[in-house]
Amino acid sequence: GAVVSQHPSRVICKSGTSVKIECRSLDFQATTMFWYRQFPKKSLMLMATSNEGSKATYEQGVEKDKFLINHASLTLSTLTVTSAHPEDSSFYICSARPQLRDRGHTEAFFGQGTRLTVV
Amino acid sequence: GNSVTQMEGPVTLSEEAFLTINCTYTATGYPSLFWYVQYPGEGLQLLLKATKADDKGSNKGFEATYRKETTSFHLEKGSVQVSDSAVYFCALSRYSSASKIIFGSGTRLSIRP
Numbered sequence: 001g002a003v004v005s006q007h008p009s010r011v012i013c014k015s016g017t018s019v020k021i022e023c024r025s026l027d028f029q030a031t032t033m034f035w036y037r038q039f040p041k042k043s044l045m046l047m048a049t050s051n052e053g054s055k056a057t058y059e060q061g062v063e064k065d066k067f068l069i070n071h072a073s074l075t076l077s078t079l080t081v082t083s084a085h086p087e088d089s090s091f092y093i094c095s096a097r098p099q100l101r102d103r104g105h106t107e108a109f110f111g112q113g114t115r116l117t118v119v
Numbered sequence: 120g121n122s123v124t125q126m127e128g129p130v131t132l133s134e135e136a137f138l139t140i141n142c143t144y145t146a147t148g149y150p151s152l153f154w155y156v157q158y159p160g161e162g163l164q165l166l167l168k169a170t171k172a173d174d175k176g177s178n179k180g181f182e183a184t185y186r187k188e189t190t191s192f193h194l195e196k197g198s199v200q201v202s203d204s205a206v207y208f209c210a211l212s213r214y215s216s217a218s219k220i221i222f223g224s225g226t227r228l229s230i231r232p
Binding site: 006034041042043044046049093095097107108109110111112113 | 153155161162163164165168208212218219220221222223224225227
C-alpha cells in the first residue's frame with residue numbers, strides 16, 4: 001500500500017531556533033498534503049493544506065509566518081517551525097491522499113509523526 | 120460545516136468483551152467515512168472505511184456500517200484483545216484527494232487481560 005514517510009521522528013531544539021520536518025510520499029504523487037498537530041490525549045488539529053507549486057492554505061488561528069510550509073515537488077512537503085518556543089512542543093503528523101485515475105474515493109496515508117520538544 | 124462527534128473515552132474493557140464506539144457525523148452530500156487507529160507513540164493507520172450509504176467496512180474483526188438515515192458510523196468488535204488498546208478516530212472526508220479529513224476527538228481504548 002501507499003506509504004508516507006516523515007522525518008525526523010523525534011527532535012529536541014532550543015528556544016528561538018527553527019526546525020524543519022519533512023514529509024515524503026514514497027510510491028505515489030501527492031499534489032496535496034496535510035499537516036496536523038496533536039496535543040497530548042487530544043485529537044488531530046488540521047494546521048494547513050500544502051499544495052504543490054503554490055501557497056499553502058492555513059486553517060484559522062494558525063500563524064503562517066510561524067509554521068512555514070513548502071511543497072516543492074509532488075513527493076515532498078516540509079513544515080518549518082520558526083523561532084520555536086516551548087508551547088510549540090507537540091506531535092506533528094503529515095498526511096497525503098493518492099489521486100486515483102477515476103477520481104474515486106481514496107484514503108489518507110499518514111506519516112509516523114514527529115515529536116517536537118522545545119527546551 | 121462538516122463535523123464528527125464520537126463518544127468520550129477512555130473506554131476500559133476486559134479481554135473478549137464486546138466493543139462499540141459511537142460516531143455520528145454532520146456533512147453535506149455524501150462523504151466517505153473512516154476509522155483510524157493510533158497505537159502508542161505512532162502515527163495513524165486506516166482501520167476501515169465506507170464510501171457510500173449501507174456500505175460496511177471491516178478489518179481485523181472490527182466493523183462499521185455507513186448509516187445515512189442516522190448519520191452514524193459506529194465501530195464494533197465482537198471480542199477485543201489486549202493488542203486492540205489504542206486511540207480510535209472516526210473521520211470523514213469528501214472524495215477528492217485534495218479534500219481534508221475531519222477527525223472526531225478520538226476514543227482511548229484500554230483492554231485488561
